[in-house]
Amino acid sequence: MTPLINLVRQLVAINSINPAMNSGPGEAEVAQWATSWLRARGIDCKLQEAAPGRPNVIARVVGRGEAPALLLNAHLDTVAVEGMDTPFILRVEGDRLYGRGAYDMKGSAAIMLSLAEHFVASPPPGDIWLTLVSDEEDFSIGSDAIVRDWLPTLQSQPTAALVLEPTEEGIGIAHKGFGWYEMEVRGRAAHGSLPDEGLDAIAPLGAVLGTLLALEKQFAAGPTHPLLGRPSLHASVISGGSGWSVYPAEAQLRWERRTLPSESQSDLQAEMERVLAAARTVNGADVTGHCAFARDPLGTSSEAPLVSALQRAVPEAPLVGLPFWTDGALFSAAGLSTVIYGPMGHGAHAIDEWVSLSSLERVREAVRQVIEAGAF
Ligand SMILES: [Zn+2]
CATH class of the missing domain: 3.30.70.360 (Alpha-Beta Plaits)
Structure with a gap:
């Protein structure tokens, strides 16, 4: 498996500041990079234009047809970088990976790519849909387009969605x-x-x-x-x-x-x-x-199968409510049982943003177990 740290490094290296923030370049380049990376590993994927120049990456890892499909979601855009010295060069200090988007949320996008690479070689019980989206930091046009234009075209709907926004490894089942x-x-x-x-x-x-x-x-x-x-x-x-x-x-x-x-x-x-x-x-x-x-708010039952599956993988993880809004509400409104679960770190939207490498690895392992179990 490609070391996670290299994936985070490559994702952070591509400026994908949301155009709403000081006219950032948007997600086109990083989406293109992710698409090439996935295709090079034999993973079927496509770009969906949420708006001109604002693509989502949608990729499918084909399962064995023995379990329902699971949708994974991360956003590719970041906030601006004013005040940061080298925002696009990943700096490693002990367990901390510093850089714009490392925590919110290219570390999580790296987990998704890494899992795709793992499961394409060893197919999981059900399909995994990877959605790497644009514009979460502004109006969420990326996930909106996924839910509105792409989900309805699927013959068999994913039953659950896992949004990998940072939650300090808590299992996020609610937000306002x-x-x-x-x-x-x-x-x-x-x-x-x-x-x-x-x-x-x-x-x-x-x-x-x-x-x-x-x-x-x-x-x-x-x-x-x-x-x-x-x-x-x-x-x-x-x-x-x-x-x-x-x-x-x-x-x-x-x-x-x-x-x-x-x-x-x-x-x-x-x-x-x-x-x-x-x-x-x-x-x-x-x-x-x-x-x-x-x-909409997010309010997923603590009894939902995806919640139970995560609790089996990480029994010590608390069920949490999140102080911030996420794209998870859009998937929930579309009928997918939705959970927010992601790494520990610090400084989302701040100049000292970092994500914990060991936490990224724990989250990847927990999600790997959930996918492997196929019960959601
Ligand atoms: Zn975020």
Whole structure:
């Protein structure tokens, strides 16, 4: 088997900063490299364009047809490198591999390539689908395209997905979702001396902020998720008005809501309506609002076969909830039983990013055992 460290080194060496971050080059070069590497080992793979110049690598290691297929996922993009001296040169210090993306998450992509090489020589019970995707660090167009355009074309669906984001070797079965809400109030501009002509567009935001605060208090006192705690929200951006002596003609407020797996879309819709209704009681200004962007939470049963399979491979690993959102929610929403499980390290999105080599090797071995067992 190719030493894992060399794979991490080669992946880190290719700049794949997300184009949303200081106009990074994106994933095309690293995806091409991974494709060539896989093909050189006789592994069937293809590129899927999630958007022009933003490819996903999809590869299949053919199994013996004795177990369902498992989907593995890692993202190929990284965040920016400002402040790092040699971000694309892997530096080894003891057990630590330093470099941009080593931890988040080219170390995990290296595990996937290494497992593909292992299993192509010794076919596993079921097929393994490798998905190395673009754009996780921005809008997840890569995994979105996998779920929307590619999964439905498969004759036999994978039953489970393992997303190898770093979890410090905890078995991640839950994380929150989020919603970005925005509202706009339209009043009527007039000089401050003309109260009968002006309609204050900012005043209704007072009622909105009061309602958001009341909701936040309700969350603090309400039921919690055993791994994720409570839902939350906060005001994000507020704007409006034009001058001291002018009735403001318009005002906007944005807020973010972090959601639990137990909260339904209709709960969230009702909450939005409650906020808008509060604004509409104030002075008759025109109030509109909508959810601009939202992502589902992840809530996989602790009894799911993939969870049990991982627990058999690593009995000491705790079940954990993750503080961050992952592409896992997209696979879960598509019906795959989804678990997040990855290595230990430090400094995702920071200048001192490193991943533990021994942890990468433990994760690879655990995933190898799970694939070998074929029960998920
Ligand atoms: Zn990541």
